[in-house]
Amino acid sequence: xxxxxxxxxxVFSLLIVATxxxxxxxxxxxxxxxxxxxxxxxxxxxxxxxxxxxIKSMADALVKSGMKDAGYQYVNIDxxxxxxxxxxxxxxxxxxxxxxxxxxxxxxxxxxxLKFGVYSDAGTQTCAGRPGGLGHEYQDxxxxxxWGVDYLKYDWCHTSTQDAKASYANIRAALDAAGxxxxxxxxxxxxxxxxxxxxxxxxxxxxTTGDITDKFAGSEKWPDGTCCSNGLLAILDQQVGLESYAxxxxxxxxxxxxxxxGGMTDVEYRxxxxxxxxxxxxLIAGNDLRNMRPEIxxxxxNKEVIAVNQDALGREGTRVAKxxxxxxxxxxxxxxxxxxxxLNRGASEQNITVAWQDLGYPSHxxxxxxxxxxxxxxxxxxEKFSAPVxxxxxxxxxxxx
Ligand code: GLA
Numbered sequence: 233x234x235x236x237x238x239x240x241x242x243v244f245s246l247l248i249v250a251t252x253x254x255x256x257x258x259x260x261x262x263x264x265x266x267x268x269x270x271x272x273x274x275x276x277x278x279x280x281x282x283x284x285x286x287i288k289s290m291a292d293a294l295v296k297s298g299m300k301d302a303g304y305q306y307v308n309i310d311x312x313x314x315x316x317x318x319x320x321x322x323x324x325x326x327x328x329x330x331x332x333x334x335x336x337x338x339x340x341x342x343x344x345x346l347k348f349g350v351y352s353d354a355g356t357q358t359c360a361g362r363p364g365g366l367g368h369e370y371q372d373x374x375x376x377x378x379w380g381v382d383y384l385k386y387d388w389c390h391t392s393t394q395d396a397k398a399s400y401a402n403i404r405a406a407l408d409a410a411g412x413x414x415x416x417x418x419x420x421x422x423x424x425x426x427x428x429x430x431x432x433x434x435x436x437x438x439x440t441t442g443d444i445t446d447k448f449a450g451s452e453k454w455p456d457g458t459c460c461s462n463g464l465l466a467i468l469d470q471q472v473g474l475e476s477y478a479x480x481x482x483x484x485x486x487x488x489x490x491x492x493x494g495g496m497t498d499v500e501y502r503x504x505x506x507x508x509x510x511x512x513x514x515l516i517a518g519n520d521l522r523n524m525r526p527e528i529x530x531x532x533x534n535k536e537v538i539a540v541n542q543d544a545l546g547r548e549g550t551r552v553a554k555x556x557x558x559x560x561x562x563x564x565x566x567x568x569x570x571x572x573x574x575l576n577r578g579a580s581e582q583n584i585t586v587a588w589q590d591l592g593y594p595s596h597x598x599x600x601x602x603x604x605x606x607x608x609x610x611x612x613x614x615e616k617f618s619a620p621v622x623x624x625x626x627x628x629x630x631x632x633x
Contacts, residue, residue: 259404259408259434260408260411260412260413260414261404261407261408261413261414261415261416261434261436263413263481264413264414264415264436264481265415265436265437265480265481265482265483266480266481266544266546267480267541267542267543267544267546268437268483268512268513268514268515268541268542269305269306269383269415269417269436269437269483269514269515269516270303270304270305270306270514270515270516270538270541270542271304271305271306271307271308271346271347271349271383271515271516271517272290272294272299272304272306272307272308272516272517272518272521273308273309273310273349273385273488273516273517273518274286274287274290274308274309274310274518275310275311275351275488275518276444276446276488276489276490276493276518276519277493277518277519277520279311279312279360280311280312280360281312282309282310282312282313282329283329283330284329284330284331284332284336284337287307287309287337288337288340289522290307290520290521290522291307291340291341291344291346292344293521293522294307294344294346294521295344295345295346297521297524297529297532297533298529298533299517299521299532299533300344300345300346302532302533302535302538303515303538303542304515304517304532305346305347306346306347306348306349306382306383306415306516307341307346307347307348307349308349308350308351308383308385308516309349309350309351310351310385311351311358311359311360311362311387312326312358312360312362313325313326313329313330313334313350313351313362314326314352314358314362314363315327315362315363316363317363317368321368321371322371322375323352323363323368323372323375333379334350334379334381335378335379335380337379338379338380338381339380342380347382347383348379348380348381348382348383349381349382349383349384349385349415349417350376350379350381350383350384350385351384351385351386351387352364352365352372352384352385352386352387353365353366353386353387353388353389353390353391354366354386354387354388354391354394354396354399354400354403355387355388355389355390355391355392355394356390356391356392357389357390358387358389358390359387359389359390364387364389364390365386365403366391366394369402369403369405369406370406370409370410372406373403373406373407373409373410373414374410376407376410376412376414377407377410377411377412377414380412381412381414382412382413382414382415383414383415383417384403384407384414384415384416384417385417385419386400386403386416386417386418386419387419388419388420388421388423396420396423396424396426396429397424397429397432397433400416400418400420400426400430400433400434400435401433401434403416404416404433404434404435408434415436415437416434416435416436416437417435417436417437417438417439417485417514418430418435418437418438418439418485419438419439420438420439421439421441421442421443422438422439422440422441422442422470426438426439426440427440427474427477427478427484428477430477430482431477431481431482435482436481436482436483437482437483437484437485437514438483438484438485439485439486439487440470440471440474440484440485440486441460441462441466441467441470441486441487442460442461442462443460443461443462443487444462444463444464444467444486444487444488444490445461445462445463445490445495446490446493446494446495446496447463447464447495447496448463448464448465448496448500448503448624449463449464449465449466449577450463450465450466451463451466462487464490464496464500464503464504464507465577467486467487468486468507470486471484471486471511471548471550472550472551474548475547475548475549475550476548478512478546478547478548479546479547479548480544480546483512483513483514483548484511484512484513484548485513485514486508486511486513488514488516488517488518489504489505489508489515489516489517489518489519489532490504490518490519491504491505491517491518491519491528491531491532492517492519492520492524492525492528492531492532493518493519497624498527498528498531499622499623499624499625500624500625501528501531502531502605502625502626503575503624503625503626505531505532505534505537506537506573506604506605506626506628507561507573507575507626508541509537509538509540509541509571509628510540510541510549510561510562510563510571510572510573510628511548511549511563512541512543512546512547512548512549512563513541515538515541517532534604534605536602536604536607536630537604537605537628540563540565540571540604540628540630543563543565543566543571544566545564545565545566547563547564547565548563549561549562549563549571549573550562550563552590552591553586553587553590556578557576557577557578557582558574558575558576558577558578558582558584558621559573559574559575559577559584560572560573560574560575560584560585560586560590561573561575562586562590562591564592565630567632568632568633569630569631569632569633570591570592570593570630570631570632571604571628571629571630572586572591572628572629572630572631573626573627573628573629574586574619574621574626574627574628574629575621575626576621576622576623576624576625576626577624578623579623580623581620581621581622581623582620582621583618583619583620583621584618584619584621584627585616585617585618586616586617586618586629586631587615587616588614588615588616588631591631593631593633595614595615595616596614596615597614597633598612598613598614598633599612599613599614599617599631599632599633600612600631600632600633601613601617601629601630601631602629602630602632603627603628603629604628604629604630605626605627605628610629617629617631
């Protein structure tokens with residue numbers, strides 16, 4: 233009897249221990265970025281030319297243009313806001329460019345109902361040679377929390393022999409210790425395959441490639457021989473096979489948007505936006521929002537395309553068919569329908585067909601097809617749907633059973 237009681241007691245204690253260890257203490261950042269983050273970042277258009285006035289005017293434009301209502305939320309200052317460290321090793325904000333400091337800027341963004349992002353680097357210096365975070369992670373995290381920071385992009389320059397996974401785990405631990413929910417954007421360019429560990433270390437998104445450039449195709453090495461400055465298609469091709477790593481709270485990041493920056497045609501920018509939407513990529517605009525042409529405004533504000541990106545199921549789309557320059561990309565949506573991009577990479581208009589079987593549907597399915605750029609229902613189709621697609625262009629659809 234005594235033995236049975238001791239066995240029961242041991243089993244019971246083991247069960248309690250197992251239950252307690254399964255209940256990880258939840259971090260302040262649990263539940264962030266359940267859909268891909270949307271917002272604006274200074275780098276692609278302004279580089280190091282950042283200032284308090286510019287950021288505030290961009291936030292105003294985000295609201296006035298309707299982009300805030302369309303879902304864009306984060307206003308992120310990239311590199312070059314920081315100039316040095318003081319005698320206590322606190323990070324020093326450029327006093328000329330940000331005369332009222334970061335707390336005031338964060339308060340302004342929050343007063344508009346927006347969120348505040350900053351940038352630093354896991355190494356000794358940022359990519360533009362400003363002070364990095366190495367050895368100051370906890371101190372910086374406390375500072376960011378005090379400023380009201382909601383999003384941190386953490387770059388990978390000047391990291392020498394540092395281990396990427398450990399470095400990003402360290403900054404996540406520091407952010408959590410500071411007690412404020414902060415989205416962590418891992419900017420490691422895909423070198424150490426962050427899709428394999430980014431989620432485990434509490435990253436909410438991770439760059440999968442080198443930097444985007446405002447062009448449709450091609451990829452060039454940096455002057456120092458390292459890789460690369462990537463056109464749209466070069467980045468796109470590097471996303472194939474990564475789709476299973478993305479989901480609510482943790483996203484592959486093919487880099488920020490170039491829509492509106494002038495290096496591509498409007499057709500190509502529509503392609504860029506459609507593909508980033510179907511990839512469940514973060515939609516971080518990178519253009520000057522204060523003087524957008526109506527065509528650019530309409531691309532960034534296409535609510536039907538944004539809805540594909542922000543679909544609650546959180547699936548990343550993938551390439552389901554390819555024949556030379558003609559491709560079909562598809563993404564499963566929460567209601568069982570599929571978003572589809574017909575992409576023509578070639579130099580002349582071509583017909584592209586999507587077969588229901590490539591969407592995981594039976595051929596006899598009667599699918600309702602809607603065009604997300606024309607905002608038009610096109611009718612019901614069985615087996616497949618075909619449409620002419622302009623050179624470098626897309627047709628973007630939903631197919632609903
Ligand atoms: C790296 C990043 C870019 C940008 C710059 C800033 O190149 O990949 O996105 O943040 O640094 O210097």
